[in-house]
Each structure stands twice: as C-alpha cells, then as structure tokens.
Amino acid sequence: MLDYDAEAEAYDATRGGIPRAEAAAAAVLGLLPAPARTLLDLGCGTGIVTARLARPGLLVLGADSSYGMASMALRRGVPVVLASGTRLPVRSGSLDAVSAVWLLHLLREPGAVEEIVAEAGRVLRPGGVFVTTVDKDSAHDVGSDMDAVLAPHLTSTPADSSERIAALTARAGLRPAAETRFTGHGQGRTPRATAAALLAGRxxxxxxxxxxxxxxxxxxxxLLPDQDTPRAEPTYRVRSFVHA
Incomplete structure (x- = not known):
C-alpha cells in the first residue's frame, strides 16, 4: 500500500496529470443532476480532479484521510476536510451529491467499501446521487501482450467490481441511474514501468x-518487446446511483 503522505508531491505527475483529471471531472459533472448544489468528493487526494468539479451554483468539498494529500488539495484552493470516507463529519441527508473517483478499488481492509457506500447513502438527501468509478483496474492493458502476462494473476474479487458496487448501493438505499466512460489520458502502461510498480507493491x-x-x-x-512503449490508454467506467 502506498504511503500517500510521502507520495503526495509526485502523485499527479505519475498518473496522467491535468488531461486525465479534466476527463474525470467532466465525466462526474455529466452525471450530476442539474439542481445539485453540494458535492463531497471522497478520497480527493491532491484535489486535481476536485478542483475541476466546477459549475455555477455548485459548492464542492473534498475529503481525504492523508494529511499530505489534503495539504496538496488545499494548495489548489479546494476546501477539504481530513476525514475517512467510512466516517464522515457530515449530517445525514444533507448533500446533493457524493463522488468517489479511483478510490474504491484501493480499499483492501475488510468492510471498507461497504462502509463508504453506506456513508454515501447516509449523507445524501432523497434524490441525491452517488457517482463512482467502477472496474478501474480491468480497464488497463486490455488485449495487450501485458494483459496476456498479467491476466492469470489478477485478483478474482476486485473491490470496485460493478456488480459488487450495485449490490452495496442497493443495500444503502441507492438505485442505478446512469453511467459514462472517459479516457485515462497518459495512463497507457509500459512493460518496464509495470514490472517496477509490481515489485514496489503498487x-x-x-x-x-x-x-x-x-x-x-x-x-x-x-521479456516483452518495446519495453518503454506505452500500451493503449484505458477507458474508465463511471456509474451514478440515486438516493430513493
């Protein structure tokens, strides 16, 4: 697991930077209902996506449990609270929208994904929406020679599988609403970098x-050819769920 405090300064440069963040923010905004006035971005990290979740009349707040990441978000002008998504300092039924971009797939602690989805359901008002990326890791290396090497060794129970998130949101009183996809600019991976990331536990x-x-x-x-040639950029899937 990454030390997010230590990684904060270099985090964005290694993950597609502004182009990927702009694509992610546009996807999230496209799934928000027009009347939405408040949005809480869970696991906001450095705030590179959160800062771009902007439209007239929308108040956006970030939340992250890493001090280093939250500090970076503050530097970007993002109002941020240092808090875990499993226990939010937010009144029940008080928000129009909650987002979680590239968060759920990282959670390995037992029950963490369930708790975050339940918290999203708790803080949303009736008609509010929960917007989240799903199936994040399966978007990478599709059909490539790297995929052929890694496929037999992929985890069989991804934390953010679409089916799992659909079941958990239903339990939290949320029903499927809409979905979209966007390109992970700058995220085409190379064999050399992937091997290094694998050895580093990433x-x-x-x-x-x-x-x-x-x-x-x-x-x-x-052993693969073209060690420093990026494979195809991933296409990420985003789903929204509305509070019944």
Whole structure:
C-alpha cells in the first residue's frame, strides 16, 4: 500500500496529470443532476480532479484521510476536510451529491467499501446521487501482450467490481441511474514501468500472483518487446446511483 503522505508531491505527475483529471471531472459533472448544489468528493487526494468539479451554483468539498494529500488539495484552493470516507463529519441527508473517483478499488481492509457506500447513502438527501468509478483496474492493458502476462494473476474479487458496487448501493438505499466512460489520458502502461510498480507493491489492488513470486511475474513482463512503449490508454467506467 502506498504511503500517500510521502507520495503526495509526485502523485499527479505519475498518473496522467491535468488531461486525465479534466476527463474525470467532466465525466462526474455529466452525471450530476442539474439542481445539485453540494458535492463531497471522497478520497480527493491532491484535489486535481476536485478542483475541476466546477459549475455555477455548485459548492464542492473534498475529503481525504492523508494529511499530505489534503495539504496538496488545499494548495489548489479546494476546501477539504481530513476525514475517512467510512466516517464522515457530515449530517445525514444533507448533500446533493457524493463522488468517489479511483478510490474504491484501493480499499483492501475488510468492510471498507461497504462502509463508504453506506456513508454515501447516509449523507445524501432523497434524490441525491452517488457517482463512482467502477472496474478501474480491468480497464488497463486490455488485449495487450501485458494483459496476456498479467491476466492469470489478477485478483478474482476486485473491490470496485460493478456488480459488487450495485449490490452495496442497493443495500444503502441507492438505485442505478446512469453511467459514462472517459479516457485515462497518459495512463497507457509500459512493460518496464509495470514490472517496477509490481515489485514496489503498487499493483496490490489488482495483481495477486498465484503459483509464482512477484519477481517471477515481473521477469515475464521484462521479456516483452518495446519495453518503454506505452500500451493503449484505458477507458474508465463511471456509474451514478440515486438516493430513493
């Protein structure tokens, strides 16, 4: 698991920067109902996406449990609260919208995803929407030679699978509303960088090597051609759920 306090300064540069953030923000805004006046962005990180969730009359607040990340968000002018998405300092039924972009797939603690979805349901008013990315990791390396190497070793129970999130939102009193997709600009991965990330433990949310060690799996990636040529950029899926 990453040390997000330590990673905060360099985080955006390694994850597509402004182009990816703008695409993500546009996707989220496109799923918000026109009357929405308040939005809480969970796991806002450095605020690079949160700062772009702007439209007239919409008040946006970020929340993150990492002090380093929250500090970066503040530098971007994002009002942010230092808080976990599993226990929000927000009144029940007080928000028009809650978003979670590239958050749920990271959660490995038992019950964490369930708690976050339940909290989103708690703080939303009737008619409010929860907007979240789903199936994040499965969007990467689709059909590529890297996918062929990694596919047998992908985790069988992704934390943010669309089916799982649909079941959890239903339990929280939310029903499916709409969905969209956007391009993860700058996120086409190379074999060399992916091997290094695997060895550094940065694929913990996606890869669960079975029968071989992480070093052996990284070695297979290092045998692929065009080691520094990015494969296709991912297309991310975003779904919205409305409070009944």
């Amino acid at each position: 694929y913990a949310s996606r890869v669960s090597p079975r029968g071989i060690t992480p070093h052996e799996l990284a070695s297979r990636l290092e």
